[in-house]
Amino acid sequence: MWRRVASLSSFLSSYSTSFVAQTASRLNTWESLTTRIAQQANGFIAPKEKTPFITFVLGGPGSGKGTQCIKIVETFGFTHLSAGDLLRREIDSNSADGAMILNKIKEGKIVPSQLTVKLIQKGMESSDNDKFLIDGFPRTEENRVSFEQIIGIEPNVVLFFDCPEEEMVKRLLNRNQGRVDDNLETIKTRLKVFEALSLPVINYYSQRGKLYTIRARGTEDEIFEQVRPIFTAFEACHRAVE
Numbered sequence: 001m002w003r004r005v006a007s008l009s010s011f012l013s014s015y016s017t018s019f020v021a022q023t024a025s026r027l028n029t030w031e032s033l034t035t036r037i038a039q040q041a042n043g044f045i046a047p048k049e050k051t052p053f054i055t056f057v058l059g060g061p062g063s064g065k066g067t068q069c070i071k072i073v074e075t076f077g078f079t080h081l082s083a084g085d086l087l088r089r090e091i092d093s094n095s096a097d098g099a100m101i102l103n104k105i106k107e108g109k110i111v112p113s114q115l116t117v118k119l120i121q122k123g124m125e126s127s128d129n130d131k132f133l134i135d136g137f138p139r140t141e142e143n144r145v146s147f148e149q150i151i152g153i154e155p156n157v158v159l160f161f162d163c164p165e166e167e168m169v170k171r172l173l174n175r176n177q178g179r180v181d182d183n184l185e186t187i188k189t190r191l192k193v194f195e196a197l198s199l200p201v202i203n204y205y206s207q208r209g210k211l212y213t214i215r216a217r218g219t220e221d222e223i224f225e226q227v228r229p230i231f232t233a234f235e236a237c238h239r240a241v242e
């Protein structure tokens, strides 16, 4: 469905007086947003009939990734694959790796890449959808490379929820989902891991022109209004070729 688009730039520029344009101006100017998206869609060459459209959803712990993914799913029909949820499911199913995964999560450390990528791969293969939100992954450069090697596709879009540390800590301590890692000691490690290992991944995608940074403070709805124009523009690209 999300196939290569032949001539998007002209379509997108004629779209610039729409409601979407007004909304998009809060994030970027509409022109620069649509130009970027057209370039990315044009660079997306489908090697087989159904190549998935992949969005990586990144940000520190408590930045609101999961919360915003729910809204993206409701509005744009993506399938949500949270790497953390997939790993927690492995623990709950008493799999051979369960104890190791639990330890890593308790310590705020990163689970070996191959394992996480295989779980994501299974999630993608068991879905009929061709639009995926991969939430909380890749968290390290090694994660990123492993995904590219095993899945063989690069993300089309990378969202980065940029949130001040004190706000993330406050949210995590109030998350109230009974998670073993929502305690101050683990949170401190997770913030260090984020800075040391995850920020390089974010910088990598910024350099590749795939990064959309969202200011992740404010109400959930306010934050979603920064996210919405990105996917609206991609949908517009998609409709243009149907």
Ligand SMILES: Nc1ncnc2c1ncn2[C@@H]1O[C@H](COP(=O)(O)OP(=O)(O)O)[C@@H](O)[C@H]1O
Pocket (backbone or CB within 6 Å): 059, 060, 061, 062, 063, 064, 065, 066, 067, 068, 171, 172, 174, 175, 176, 216, 217, 218, 219, 220, 223
């Ligand atoms: N904009 C927001 N303002 C206040 N609290 C939020 C906001 N977005 C999410 N939360 C809350 O913060 C906590 C962490 O959000 P979550 O989506 O789980 O973040 P992440 O997946 O990035 O760790 C949750 O309890 C969630 O309800």
Ligand SMILES: O=c1ccn([C@@H]2O[C@H](COP(=O)(O)OP(=O)(O)O)[C@@H](O)[C@H]2O)c(=O)[nH]1
Pocket (backbone or CB within 6 Å): 059, 060, 061, 062, 065, 066, 083, 084, 085, 087, 104, 105, 106, 108, 109, 110, 111, 112, 116, 135, 136, 137, 138, 139, 143, 181, 190
């Ligand atoms: O690709 C991943 C995703 C998660 N985790 C582990 O799972 C924890 C919780 O991740 P999740 O994405 O659920 O946390 P969030 O950022 O949403 O709070 C992380 O701290 C890691 O220990 C991991 O090792 N690799």
Ligand SMILES: [Mg+2]
Pocket (backbone or CB within 6 Å): 065, 066, 082, 084, 136
């Ligand atoms: Mg989450």
